Amino acid sequence: MIRFEGVTKRYGDADSGSADGGSRAGGGGDQGAVAVDNLTLEAPTGQITVLVGPSGCGKTTTLRMVNRMITPTSGTISVNGRDTASMDVAELRRGMGYVIQHAGLFPHRTVVDNVMTVPRLLGVDKRQARARAMELIERVGLDPAMARRYPAQLSGGQQQRVGVARALAADPPVMLMDEPFSAVDPVVREQLQNEFLRLQSELGKTILFVTHDIDEAVKLGDQVAVLRVGGVLAQLAPPATLLADPVDDFVAGFVGRDRGYRALSFAAAPELSLTDEPTVRLGATAEQVRAVGSPWVLAVGDAGEPVGWVRAAAVDHEVTRDLLHRGGTVASTSGSLRALLDAALSSPSGRGVVAGDDGRLVGTITAAEVVPAIEARRTATTAGEVPEGASTR
Amino acid sequence: MSPATIWAWFTDPAQWSGADGIPNRLAEHLAYTAITLVIGLLIAIPLGAWVGHTGRLRWLVTGANAMRAVPSLGLLFAVSMFVGPLIQSDLAFVIPSIVVLVLLAVPPLLSGIYAGIESVDPAARDAARGMGMTGWQVLTRVELPCALPLSLSGLRSATLQVIATATIAASVSLGGLGRYLIDGLASRDYVQMVCGSILVAVLALVADLLLAALERYAVSPGISGRSVGVARSRSSRTGEASRPDPVEAPRSISTASPTT
Numbered sequence: 133m134i135r136f137e138g139v140t141k142r143y144g145d146a147d148s149g150s151a152d153g154g155s156r157a158g159g160g161g162d163q164g165a166v167a168v169d170n171l172t173l174e175a176p177t178g179q180i181t182v183l184v185g186p187s188g189c190g191k192t193t194t195l196r197m198v199n200r201m202i203t204p205t206s207g208t209i210s211v212n213g214r215d216t217a218s219m220d221v222a223e224l225r226r227g228m229g230y231v232i233q234h235a236g237l238f239p240h241r242t243v244v245d246n247v248m249t250v251p252r253l254l255g256v257d258k259r260q261a262r263a264r265a266m267e268l269i270e271r272v273g274l275d276p277a278m279a280r281r282y283p284a285q286l287s288g289g290q291q292q293r294v295g296v297a298r299a300l301a302a303d304p305p306v307m308l309m310d311e312p313f314s315a316v317d318p319v320v321r322e323q324l325q326n327e328f329l330r331l332q333s334e335l336g337k338t339i340l341f342v343t344h345d346i347d348e349a350v351k352l353g354d355q356v357a358v359l360r361v362g363g364v365l366a367q368l369a370p371p372a373t374l375l376a377d378p379v380d381d382f383v384a385g386f387v388g389r390d391r392g393y394r395a396l397s398f399a400a401a402p403e404l405s406l407t408d409e410p411t412v413r414l415g416a417t418a419e420q421v422r423a424v425g426s427p428w429v430l431a432v433g434d435a436g437e438p439v440g441w442v443r444a445a446a447v448d449h450e451v452t453r454d455l456l457h458r459g460g461t462v463a464s465t466s467g468s469l470r471a472l473l474d475a476a477l478s479s480p481s482g483r484g485v486v487a488g489d490d491g492r493l494v495g496t497i498t499a500a501e502v503v504p505a506i507e508a509r510r511t512a513t514t515a516g517e518v519p520e521g522a523s524t525r
Numbered sequence: 526m527s528p529a530t531i532w533a534w535f536t537d538p539a540q541w542s543g544a545d546g547i548p549n550r551l552a553e554h555l556a557y558t559a560i561t562l563v564i565g566l567l568i569a570i571p572l573g574a575w576v577g578h579t580g581r582l583r584w585l586v587t588g589a590n591a592m593r594a595v596p597s598l599g600l601l602f603a604v605s606m607f608v609g610p611l612i613q614s615d616l617a618f619v620i621p622s623i624v625v626l627v628l629l630a631v632p633p634l635l636s637g638i639y640a641g642i643e644s645v646d647p648a649a650r651d652a653a654r655g656m657g658m659t660g661w662q663v664l665t666r667v668e669l670p671c672a673l674p675l676s677l678s679g680l681r682s683a684t685l686q687v688i689a690t691a692t693i694a695a696s697v698s699l700g701g702l703g704r705y706l707i708d709g710l711a712s713r714d715y716v717q718m719v720c721g722s723i724l725v726a727v728l729a730l731v732a733d734l735l736l737a738a739l740e741r742y743a744v745s746p747g748i749s750g751r752s753v754g755v756a757r758s759r760s761s762r763t764g765e766a767s768r769p770d771p772v773e774a775p776r777s778i779s780t781a782s783p784t785t
Contacts, residue, residue: 201655225657236652240670240745250656282747298656308655 134175134198134306134340139207141168141193141363167193168363170207177212177305178336182353184343186386190363191342195308198340199225211306226250229299229307229337233315235291237283243269243294244279250302261301268297273327289320296328300335307339313348325351346387350375350394358383372398396470401463402505404472406486406495414439418447428481431456436492438462438485462487465494469509473502534720545704547724553700554728557691558684561626565683568627569634576635577642577672578664586639589632597690601625605697615699622694629690630683637679641672674748677740681733688729692721702728 144164168190175181183191196202198209200221209216216224237246247265252258269279272293283291292312299307313321313328329352332339343349349356350371358366358374360382367379375395378384384391410424411432421429421444428441431451440456447455462485463475476484476499483496534540540547576582604621612620645668653667669676695703705721708714741749 199655201651222657222659225655227657230652230655232648232652232655234646234648236646236648236650238649238653238667238671239646239747240667240673241747253657253662282745284747284750295652 133177133212134181134338135210136171136173136194137208137210139168139171139194139197139204139209140166141190141197141202142166142205166362168197168204171363171365173357173365173368175338175340176355177338179354180332180339180341180352182341182343182349182356183359184346184349184353184356184386185359185366186361187344188361189359191344191359192310193363194359195310195340195342198306198308199228199230222253226253226302227304227306229302229304229309231292231295231299231307231309231312233311235283235288235295235312237291237294237298239283242280242282243274243286246283246294247298247301249298250304254302256302265297265301268300269294271300271331272297287320288316289324292316292324296331305338307337309339309341311343312341314343314345321348328352350387350397358386370398393470393473396473396506397468399469399506399509401465401467401469401472402508404497404501404505406497407483409483409485409493409496411438411493412442412451414451414453416451418449421447421451426481428457430481430483430485430493430496432493438487438493441480443480460485463497464489469502469506472497473499473506476502530716531720531723534716544700550700550702550704551724551728554688554691554702554725557622557626557694557699557701558687558732561623561630561687561691562680562684564623564627565630565634565687566680569631569638569679573635573638573676574642574664574669577639578660578668583639586635589635592628593632595628597625597629598693598696600628601693601697618694618697618699622691622697622699625693626687626691630687633679633683633686634676635679637676637682638672641675641679642668644675645671670745671748673744674740677736677744681736681740684732684736685729688732689725692725 142164143166171190171194173181183194185191193202197204198211198216200216211224211228237243238249241249244262244265247268248258248261251261251264256264266276266279270276274290274293274297278286278290283294286294292315295312299309313324316324325348341349341352343352353371355368355370356374357368360366366386367374367383369377369379372395374383374387375391375398378387378391409430410426411430412421412424414431414433416431421442424444427444429444431439431442433439439453440458441460442451442455442457457480460479461471461475463471465486465488472484472486474484475486476482476497479485479496481496483498484502485496486494488494543549572585576585601621604624605618608621608624609617611617642664649667649671650663653663658666691701692703692706694701695707702721702725705717705724709716709718709721
C-alpha cells in the first residue's frame, strides 16, 4: 500500500528535485509554484491506482515523490507502512519497479543485461539474474532471441516491454509507471494495455500509474484519481463511478463525452437469450448462401468461430475472405454490456454476433434486445442493488 | 631534393642507431606523448565526468577550449623562463614542455568526455537513478560507457595534436622527432627536415589507426550501431525481416473482442 498524507510539493524552494520534474510540473519555474497541494491518497495493495489529469496537474510529480526522485515539501509518503523519508534512497528505489515513458533502456547493454540491472544491483549472482531475466523477457511477450539484441534494434513497443520486464526483475511489490504506453502507436498501445492487465492479474502488484489519457485510466485502473491543475485531487473513485457520477464540472469535462455508453464497459453482460444464427462455412457455394434466405449471412471458420458477415447477393461462386464485411465486432458471453451493444450496432445485419470464451459462435442479439438489459440495470443501480465497479475484466 | 635523397637518408644505417638515431628519437617522442596524455587524462576524466554528471561549472569546459588559442611555442619559452631556474637538471626543460603539451591535450579530452556525458539520453539517466543506482553507479555504469565514442574522439584529436606539437620540445634542447626539424633548420639540411616531418606524420597516422581500432573494440555495439547492421543483414538472409513481427502485428477487427 502506498499512502500519501497531506503531501505538498512547492517548487522554488531549496530542494526542488530534478529539473525534469520541475519543468513538467512547475509552470515555468514560478517562485513557489505549487505542483501538488495537500494530497491525501491511498493506493491499495495489489491494485492499480491511476493518476490522471491535464498537463500541470502534478501527476508525474506525485509519482516521482514516491521513490524520492523528487522530495516533497511537506507531508509523508509511506510504502507498506514505512515512511519513505526514513529509508535509504537506493534501497527504497531498488524495492520498486520504475517504468517511464521512453523506457529509458541503457543503449550500451543488451536486452537481457538491461533486465538484469536491479537484481545485479542487489547482489544476485550473474547466472541466477540472467535466468530470471530470460523468464521475464518471455513473460512480457518478447521472443527470447531478442535477449541478445540492443535497444536500438527494437521497436518502441518492444522497448516498452523490456522496460516493464526490467522493472519486474527484482519482483518488487510496488510498481511506479509514468505514462509507459504514451509513446507508442494506438494499436500497439492497446496490445500493451491488454497484456499489462493480463500480467497484473497474475502478479497482483501494487501499482501507481500515471497517464494523461482518461480512456487508458478508465481501462486500467481499479481506482482512478483525477487531479486538477495545481495538484489538487478532484475525485478518487473506481472508473465506473467516475463515469457515472463525476463529482464536478471539471471531472465531468475531463472524463469526456459518451460517458453513459462508456460506463457500460463496467457492466457485465447479463444472461440474455440469444437467437440461433444460421451460418455458412468459408468456402460455401452461392447456392448454400442463398438457401439461408437472408440478405446478410454469417460465415464461420473451421472451428465454428465467427469470421464475418457476407452479403448474399455479392456471392458469385463461393464465400471467400475477400467478400467478408469488416465492420462488425464480436461480443463475448463473458464480456460487457458495451461490447454486446457495440456488436449489435456495428453489425450490417443489425444482429450482433456473440461468441463464447472458446471463440465459437453462440448466437446473435439485436440492439433492441440489449437495451432492456441496460434499462434493467439502471433500475437496479438506482435501487442500489448492483455494486459499482461490477467489472468485467 | 628528390625521392631518392629521402630514400637514401632513411636507408643510411647511421640513422638507425645511437642517440640521434631514429629509434631513440621515436622513443623519446612517444615518451613525451604518453606522459602528456596520461597526465591529461588524469585531469580531464575526473573533471569532465564531474562537470557532465552534475552539470555544474560548465564554463570550465568553455574556458579550457579558449586556452587552445595560446601559441604553444611562446608558452613553452615563457614557462621555461619561469620554471627553468628553479630546477637543477634536465627536468628544467622537460617539465615546461610537458606542461605546454598537457595544456594542449586537456581541452579536447575534456570536451569529449563532457559532451559524451551531456549527450546521454535523459530517460536512461532517469531510469538508472529511479532503479536505485547511486550517483557513482550512474556515472560508471551508464554515463561513461555511453560517453565513450565522444570521449575517444577527444582522445584521438588530443593524440594527434600532441604528437604534432611535441616537436617543439626540441627547441628547448630536448629530444624527440623535433630534433630533425630544429637541427635540420639550423644546419640547412632540408632533407633531414623533410624526413623528420614524414616521421611525425607517419607516427600520427599510426597512432590514429590504433585508437580507431580501440574505439571499435571498446564501444558497445548498441551505441556504435554496428550490431544493428549486422543483425539486420543476418535476419534478412533468413527471411526473418520480411515476416511481420507476431508480437506487434495488429489484430483484425473481426477477431478482436472489445470488452471495454
